[in-house]
Amino acid sequence: MELARATNRSVRLRNRAALLTKLFLDGPLTRQDLVRSTGLSQPAVSNVVSDLIEEGLVAEAGAAESDGGRPSMMLRIAPRFAFLVGVDVGETRVRVELFDFAMTLLASVEYPLDPARTEPAEVAGHVLAGIDAVTGAAGVAPADVLGVGIGVSGVVSQGEHAVVHAQALGWDRVPLERLIAAGTDLPLHIDNGAKTLGQAEMWFGAGRGARHAVFALVGSGVGAAVVTGGVTYRGASSSAGEWGHTTLVYGGRPCRCGALGCLEAYVGAEAIIERYREARRGRPVPGEDEESQLNALIDDAATSATARQVLDDTAAYLGAGVANLINLFNPERVVLGGWAAMALADLLPAVREAAGRQALRQPYEQASIELCRLGVDAVALGAATLPIARFLADGGVRR
Amino acid sequence: MELARATNRSVRLRNRAALLTKLFLDGPLTRQDLVRSTGLSQPAVSNVVSDLIEEGLVAEAGAAESDGGRPSMMLRIAPRFAFLVGVDVGETRVRVELFDFAMTLLASVEYPLDPARTEPAEVAGHVLAGIDAVTGAAGVAPADVLGVGIGVSGVVSQGEHAVVHAQALGWDRVPLERLIAAGTDLPLHIDNGAKTLGQAEMWFGAGRGARHAVFALVGSGVGAAVVTGGVTYRGASSSAGEWGHTTLVYGGRPCRCGALGCLEAYVGAEAIIERYREARRGRPVPGEDEESQLNALIDDAATSATARQVLDDTAAYLGAGVANLINLFNPERVVLGGWAAMALADLLPAVREAAGRQALRQPYEQASIELCRLGVDAVALGAATLPIARFLADGGVRR
DNA sequence: CCACTTTAATGACGACATTAATTAAGCCGT
């Protein structure tokens, strides 16, 4: 709606952004490839590319195959032009990873958290220590780090400084960005962990090529990341996509959010285990943590009709939840991720079927329902893409 | 993601689009206002504006107030630069309206439909006849009509030609655009009626100023239009926002879509009346049509606890549905519209309260829940804005 | 070794916005 003004400079910036983005996501490519994919003229591409090479952002990488005629040079983003830090602030640990510009993992470090009481200052300390640790380990100068992306399992309100609300950590309006910014000058990008995971899948995993996709994450809790037009949808205050706390069973099971009948109260790992426990007439499910308890349930399903029923119900609930996403967002693709969804991968056909029963035919036929490709640890990878996304959109100019 | 290339010409086009859009939505304005709001320099604004005046798109309209200094001229979109046709294809009638460029209604005509069997060709015929009728009545030359916007109560898939799926009309993959295009050369824009109504409320009603809003429509059926970043969200095949068929009560009442427990099966007017009938142990609700039956229920609520209970339940269901929208889309504003919602306006406080119980606190506090301002007939008005939106985005150049 | 093809680089040209300077058009007080 509110269009920004355009000036002659912004033309160059836009074209730089287009070429850089294309090279980053689909590179290496030749100048001619860029001509074809962007619609720019040959001289314009050459001109911009020569700037980018001079700035060290892009490098030539050998000649392409040719059958007659001058062979074209391959171009690619220079892998060591800059480095990225990605952070995953989970409920049980803080994980800090360092990547080069080609998203190759260079170093990582992990700090366990006491889930009982997680102090924001402690988390901020871990993040800062982690940045020092990974840059030190890889021998990367802090000045060469383009930015730090942080994925947090909780609602993140963007504003002057990002503020975190995380029920599971007992956080309410924690000014995490301010706490971390006090200890570093690096640009910070804080976002919800589901959204960063979605971003990773979008660029490097099951979302590649889609313009409209929903990434549905099932772990202990349940969340979603919505990508519309290739970009993560954030809404007014960045908390869009709280799929786990949509009502699926009006007046149903109490959810830890305080409401009744939330999706999470049925298909979150904690809820699945609890439903199994109830189905066993209160007999506890063996296992020292949720992951092993869920696996116990899956093992039991081979022999126990009770366990089988719990899993069938889970697929049906999940399918209905997915159907809601399909009806509301009309995505090309729904990607199921999170550790519980991956453990329950065998339920995928049943989930598809249940979704087909509850969704409208037309949007359902447009959407494919798939499993994620990158696994759970991609939260940090996705977080590291946040500074890159900004950088690419800005045409490769640091703010 | 896929950025379009920019050329020198596109700079002018973008700036024209920015000025025109601002003038259309917030005009009349002075050149100085435009300088301030767009960030363009004075000469650039003057230059573009003089082009627009020369083309007849914009006109000067008197001097503005001034306390010292040369008074600035007011600028406004020329109301008679072009005309728009808006069409509302409902379940019981086709309504065709003609507007000038200031969206003043000049003429309108209505054709009743037999809801039992509605032939696509018949509807197309009504639309074509309606275009002739309204332009004839207002003395507007067809060449001066910028385009025809059509809001249809059904799922509209955009493609080469728009295709309509409308359960209520018994339509499946009806190539409505092709049928109409056979009889006119005017540019056609077909969209879902809920989306066009949302567009009208967004530009001229309860949505003004919001960037993220959801328009929830409750009539005989239930639908929604989602606006993200000021633009209607369509999804992969334009069917996004099918709120009425999201599951609210897992395994609950059968819906006419074939699934169980859809929101529409609880809060659609038809469903409300049916629930009331059941609460009356099967005694039919008096009234010859849904509207009068719903009013009978509302009247009864003053004296009957049974009726009161049905309405209270309705507010609670609706609130839970709204909470789902808030959790998923994180809008600044939720606008309730549709004839049934307007009849039930007194339930608004109860709906707000119920939404607060089921939504997460953070996004709930960001969102206001309001009634629509334009009434039900704004479908055609919103449809008429479709050609304008295209025209403004193109910088005031016809394709 | 030369014709042919494809890629890359140059130069003339035109579209546009920007800044700085001018001109236009009104207030106000004497």
Next chain:
DNA sequence: ACGGCTTAATTAATGTCGTCATTAAAGTGG
């Protein structure tokens, strides 16, 4: 009535940038 002041709009000079047309470069194949 008439300068002085303020704000609005236009003109002039400057610089950015993409396009088209042309030239240079770098291969393959007979």
